[in-house]
Amino acid sequence: KRGNIYLSGAGPSAWHEEYPVAKGKRQSPVDINTNKTKFDPKLAADPLTIRFSDSCCQSIVNTGISFQVTSNGAGCELSGGPLDSTYQFAQFHAHWGAYLKTTGSEHTVDGVSYPAELHLVHWNTKYDDFKDAVDKPDGLAVIAVFFKRGKEHPGFGKIQDLFSKIPAKGAKVNIDFEFNPGLLMPPDSENYWTYLGSLTTPPLYESVTWIVMKEPLEVSVEQIAILRTLLWETPNGVSQMYNNFRPPVPLRDRVIRASFG
Numbered sequence: 001k002r003g004n005i006y007l008s009g010a011g012p013s014a015w016h017e018e019y020p021v022a023k024g025k026r027q028s029p030v031d032i033n034t035n036k037t038k039f040d041p042k043l044a045a046d047p048l049t050i051r052f053s054d055s056c057c058q059s060i061v062n063t064g065i066s067f068q069v070t071s072n073g074a075g076c077e078l079s080g081g082p083l084d085s086t087y088q089f090a091q092f093h094a095h096w097g098a099y100l101k102t103t104g105s106e107h108t109v110d111g112v113s114y115p116a117e118l119h120l121v122h123w124n125t126k127y128d129d130f131k132d133a134v135d136k137p138d139g140l141a142v143i144a145v146f147f148k149r150g151k152e153h154p155g156f157g158k159i160q161d162l163f164s165k166i167p168a169k170g171a172k173v174n175i176d177f178e179f180n181p182g183l184l185m186p187p188d189s190e191n192y193w194t195y196l197g198s199l200t201t202p203p204l205y206e207s208v209t210w211i212v213m214k215e216p217l218e219v220s221v222e223q224i225a226i227l228r229t230l231l232w233e234t235p236n237g238v239s240q241m242y243n244n245f246r247p248p249v250p251l252r253d254r255v256i257r258a259s260f261g
């Protein structure tokens, strides 16, 4: 079906036809070549402050390309580190690969993919609202957390328990339990890479300050498989959702800074 941006036409490599910015100077994701990142002591001097609350997640929706947990942002704010103002939490979603494949994440580290990547999207409160911020150069800040196969993550499991309630694009249910997105931060969230980039799906706005956590979050191999129980439309009808990731694009004239030496 036309609607599937990953499977219609040539997929991500054709997005530039409708969204010329796809070939822009600050696109995402990128490969993080750890030999070329630059430690910036200023990032450690003004530590990134990530605040989440138990009451900030309202609902979960099937966007047709991922699940999305939406928030009114109450008590969930991001500041410090590379950020010059306070950003408010708006939503989190993820990108993942196919069964038995090693790909799935959007960012890669020294050319290596993780099986999935979580994105926690925040908008700059200097703007009136999310929609006003979404296309401004300093409009968004997204925390990326790599998933790696390991022990089960019961917290993420609570979100995955809702997947069966959102079987189709547009399906949405309320989250009637307390869920603190802070549960999805890796044990060590001091070490991160940061660079100026974009949304990784159309409209690909070059409005994102990326904050990519160095330490992955462990989830079970079953939980990675459960991601694929979400459904989406494909040219051959409704099927399991997977490979909803954009591969890395050229870094161009950017340096990725590290908060750690």
Ligand SMILES: COc1cccc(N2C=Cc3cc(S(N)(=O)=O)sc3S2(=O)=O)c1
Residues within 6 Å of the ligand: 119, 121, 131, 134, 142, 198, 199, 200, 201, 202, 203, 204
């Ligand atoms: C009016 O523009 C709007 C309105 C509503 C939502 C969006 N978005 C589209 C894609 C997109 C991709 C993101 S990612 N994978 O880089 O974290 S975050 C994000 S979004 O800002 O939610 C844009």
Ligand SMILES: [Zn+2]
Residues within 6 Å of the ligand: 093, 094, 095, 119, 200
């Ligand atoms: Zn994303």
